[in-house]
Amino acid sequence: MQSHRNILCHTLIFTLLSGILTACGNAANTDITQTESAAAEPDETTAGVINWESSGLERVDYGGIDFTIFANKDSYDNTWHKLDVAELNGDSLNDAIFNRNRKIEELYNINISVIESSTFANDAKNSIAAGDNAYSLFFAQLTQLVPLSQEGMLTNFYDVNNLSLDNEWWDQNLIEGLTYRDSLYVLNGDVSPSADTRIFVILFNKDMCDELNLEYPYQYVLDGSWTVDRLNEYITNVNHDVNGDAVMDYDDRWGFFTEYGVSYMMFFAGGGKITEKTEDGGLRLAFNHEKGINMAQKAIDIALDASKTCMANPYVVENGNSWPAATAWFANGGALFRSTALEPVPRDIRTLEVNFGILPFPKMSDDQERYYSLPAVLCNVISIPVTADSDMAGLILEALCVESVGSVKPAFYDTLLNGKIVRDDDSKEMLDIIFDSKVYDIGLYANIMNFKVTFENMVKDKKSDVASLFASNYESAQAQLEKLCEQYDELLE
DSSP states (O other): OGGGSOTHHHHHHHHHHHHHHHHHTOOSSTTSOOSOEEEOOOOGGGTTOOSHHHHTOEEEOOTTEEEEEEEEOOTTOOGGGOSOOSSOOSOHHHHHHHHHHHHHHHHHTEEEEEEEETTHHHHHHHHHHTTOOOOSEEEEEHHHHHHHHHTTOBOOGGGOTTOOTTSTTBOHHHHHHHOBTTBOOOBOBTTOOHHHHTBEEEEEEHHHHHHTTOOOTHHHHHHTOOBHHHHHHHHTTOOBOTTOSSOOSTTSBEEEEEOTTHHHHHHHHTTOOSEEEOTTSOEEEOSSSHHHHHHHHHHHHHHTOTTTEEEHHHHHHHTTSOHHHHHHHIIIIIEEEEEEESTHHHHTGGGSOOOEEEEOOOBSSTTOSSOOBOBOTTOEEEEOBTTSOHHHHHHHHHHHHHHHHTTHHHHHHHHIIIIISOOSHHHHHHHHHHHHTBOOOHHHHTTGGGHHHHHHHHHHTTOOOHHHHHHHHHHHHHHHHHHHHHHHHHHHO
16 A cells, blocks of 8 residues: 555655755756755754654745645634634634644745635536646545545545655544545544544533432443443433423433434444445445444434434424534433534533533444544545645645644644533543544445435434345445446546
8 A cells, every 4th residue: 555655755865865956956846946945853952742843844945835725614613624714812722723834834935825615515626627726735524525536636645745644643544444545535634623523422411420320431431341232221211201291302301312313423433334445455335234234223223212312403403403502402401411523512512501521432332342433524634636736735734734743733632621621531531532533434425325314314214124224225335336446446547
């Protein structure tokens, strides 16, 4: 696999030969005059700190050109989903992003800017079709970028000089999960916390645990025994008809407050897959076998168990399509557990009076090797358009990411740990487990079998026959996967 071509050697070679290259006038991009070419040198005062100075990256003068990032405009407009900000404002994450970018601008004599669009996918296609090289990077949702990669509009990261994909600041779970043979078209790492904030988690009400004489589940997570069966034990017998009207609704107390999508979230958390790697790095379908069917069935059964589980989606609709209203309902004692992306916690729940803890989604069984935490399909990742100068884009991207290790990443954790999200040391340990256990499946982002919506609709429509669902969709899913593989294979020729 090309990730093991030891791309780092490019950086070392550039460092050793930078003087020769400058003397000969052979710039990496013949349209750019490199007036300075030098390698970063570690500073003794910052020994052990990972940043640009410690990286050994080449320093290049790009002559003041624009480095423009074309980004999807996020509906919540949160700093977590931005690669640049306009000014310092005292927020630790905002200021870390601002200072990182200004530092890289100075080091490489570039002007970093971000253009956002609410019609990103169409605009990106039109830009590439026109041969426009205005954008150095794309920053958008996985479900927007993966289809662009299938159409040959994105650069293969394994062909990009100046990137060292084995480095710790890149998301190795993403690289492993979304590599097809020798190709990878999306990337993420410490440069952006978007995938971390939109990762699915389980919240629990600690005060309700105390009231019901239930142990906090943290130790089960650490022991590796936090499973769907364990969750089921917790939520059994929690339902209570608070107002005594003999009808269980949003005026009562529930064991599990969740949403239609919990079915596919639990499927992936249990090690389920839409696709899996073949021996030669290709892909095959992986869901239509006994283990996959049983995992999906178990997830559906919990979602549809009205004696324990309450769906948030109707409540959201009743309250003006407000997910913050659902968060408030949970915080006000509506349920013992709630499934959610992490993002609503700092956005909504931090202002509410609730003593809560954070857990990963449970394993499907005790013998499952590890936890799997699924980022939402809406999390933003990075691509390089085929019209960009990929060598320059790769160098700047590597510089931004390594500089983020000692600045943006700590600032993000500061945001988590100062009470906005985490309110106990146990939850911090849980977050470490969650962030380290990300799982990615290209079948989800390529929309094979319309997997996400299909599972959501099963719960919405109260249908439970997973085996029939998988069997009836297998042939069309196989055709979709074959087309995807053909597209990627053609790009590798």
